[in-house]
Amino acid sequence: MTATTLFDKLLQSHQIKQFDDGSSLVLIDRVMLHERTGALALANLVADKRSIVEPAAVFCTIDHIADTSPGRPMQTRMPGGEVFIEAMRKQTTDLGLTLFDIDDPRQGIVHVIAPELGIAQPGITLVCPDSHTCTLGGLGALAWGIGSTDCEHALATKTLRVKALKQLRINLSGTQPPWLTAKDIILHLIATHSASRAVGHVIEFCGPVIESMEIEQRLTLCNMGVEMGAFTALIAPDQKTVDYVLGRPYAPANNTNEATQHWLGLATDDGAKFDSEIDMDVSALAPAVTWGTSPEHAVGIDEAIPAPIKANGDSDPTRLAALAYMDVAAGQKLTDLAIDTAYIGSCTNARLSDLRRAALILKNNKVASGVKAICVPGSTQVKTQAEAEGLDQVFMEAGFEWNESGCAMCFYAGGDSFGDQERVISSTNRNFEGRQGPGSKTHLASPETVALSAINGTISDLRLHFSNVG
């Protein structure tokens, strides 16, 4: 038998038909929807007089524009946003779909609740009209973001057409220093290999660093696969994954031995071929922060912002524009930059383990004066559990706002935004122009780096903190 990859196995176990051009018709096991794009997919479906093949396998939440202020109402602060929320409520009722509404204890950012509730599982296919669905590859699910029309297709046929894809293996080796997080690793990877390196590819992350990595960090890593251009990202399920998944509300309750066996058998066979491979030793990596307006504009915290020059020596207009927009200069160090706001939130870095690590840094410290700091837990459950552990107190005593769960200020639509042109250090995944509000200057970083920068008032090197506390 030929050696096959994790992706091959996931594809083959869902492949209904293969077409001459190498594309496949694949079975879709789960669909997740949020109000911002899902309501529209449902509206189109109804307008086209189609019905949903398996309504029980469709899960909906209200996350993108939900108000995140403490004690929030059941609405949004986004002007005109109510129509999305109301449409979601009406359609899920009409169609008999599971909805985790704003006041539901299961509510949260779609890619945070999918693993948390056991909806995302190893070995399944899962789609959602949202680009960061690739997050769920961290559990060994073949999960990817789609548009609304393809979403309608998945609902009405329980299948999707997947084009032939190339496979890229990213092997992470070395010893992961205590300050180095999955966020730093993925930012380094994108900066080194570009935001378009993985276009047309499925990424598989593997190697010793992955084996010892906690599940929630694996989710962070895969979350940003799409920022490298990938169709999706994957990590082979192992015993850690099995332990993480089983017991959750929508995880298998019967046939768990068979399921476990199936999951553990998905790992890439020895000798399986990839179209290309990247090796990265993480031992010497510094915490990473972005300086520009694409996730590929990242540097190690102690490096200077690079000159806007292409490999062939020509000046690079995209980078020149990014420097101007961010009001930074080539040669400058990020640690010299004062910040206005610090944000811990999003599907990238607002799970319980993220908040715990940030809290370790915030404990007995205060946010620098003049800095606004906000924490938005990734789900209502994360928030509740964090509160049970007293993390909310740590955040609030340090001077952070402690908000309700949602996408909120990760992107500018929830009715909140940072002040005009503010410099934000953010645990999110996109630093596009205006992503977090008009003129917002977003520097992507790990939640730990965000926490420390909030305390210092300037973008800060986490390693100094670690050497101080020993």
Next chain:
Amino acid sequence: MKGITRHSGKAVLMLTDNINTDQIIPSREMKSVSKVGLADGLFANLRYLDASTGGRTPDPQFVLNKPTAKGASILIAKSNFGCGSSREHAVWALHEYGFRIIIATSYGSIFFDNCINNGILPIVLDQGTIARLTDAVNADTELVVDLQHCHLSAEHLKIKFNLNEDKRQMLLEGSNAIDLTLKHKQAIDQFLVHDKTARPWVYDLSAANSNNPTTKLHHPTCQESQS
């Protein structure tokens, strides 16, 4: 959806890498649960000086606001066009504005599929070819795109391009992907029957749904994973 067989039109150049769907249509411009009424918000943050406050004062510097860009239906960009958010609104807005053809060296993968689903032809050309093309076109050049034969021509240039055959057919005929897939309904049903015995746990959704959600939310490994 109307098919595209042959299209001729003027091109505008947006020669930067990584133009993302947030730029194509900012989230704020997606105001209703609808695919229409989006053209006004196309490239809003670049197109209007006061977009952030909902204003509509054209920025004369922006390419679409130049008088020569009027009526353009072909957009030429560089790499990774349409990366970022999955919002199909980006494609709907481009289409409603009048764009039918996009030319770039690569695309965001969701965006590419969204184009095919909505009657926009995304052409992939290499960097050198795009450079030759952009050298050849000026404000008044009519580009002619022939999807029957997969070539485009401008002035004295004639360029071949490739597109997956099924996608080409879909665009030519303006057909609906769901209807095409439903032709395989029998194969899908057979697969499902087999799969339900092969992976029964995937279909076992009733138990969780009937339980009280709140009691089962907290999971032991959340506590263990403290680092």
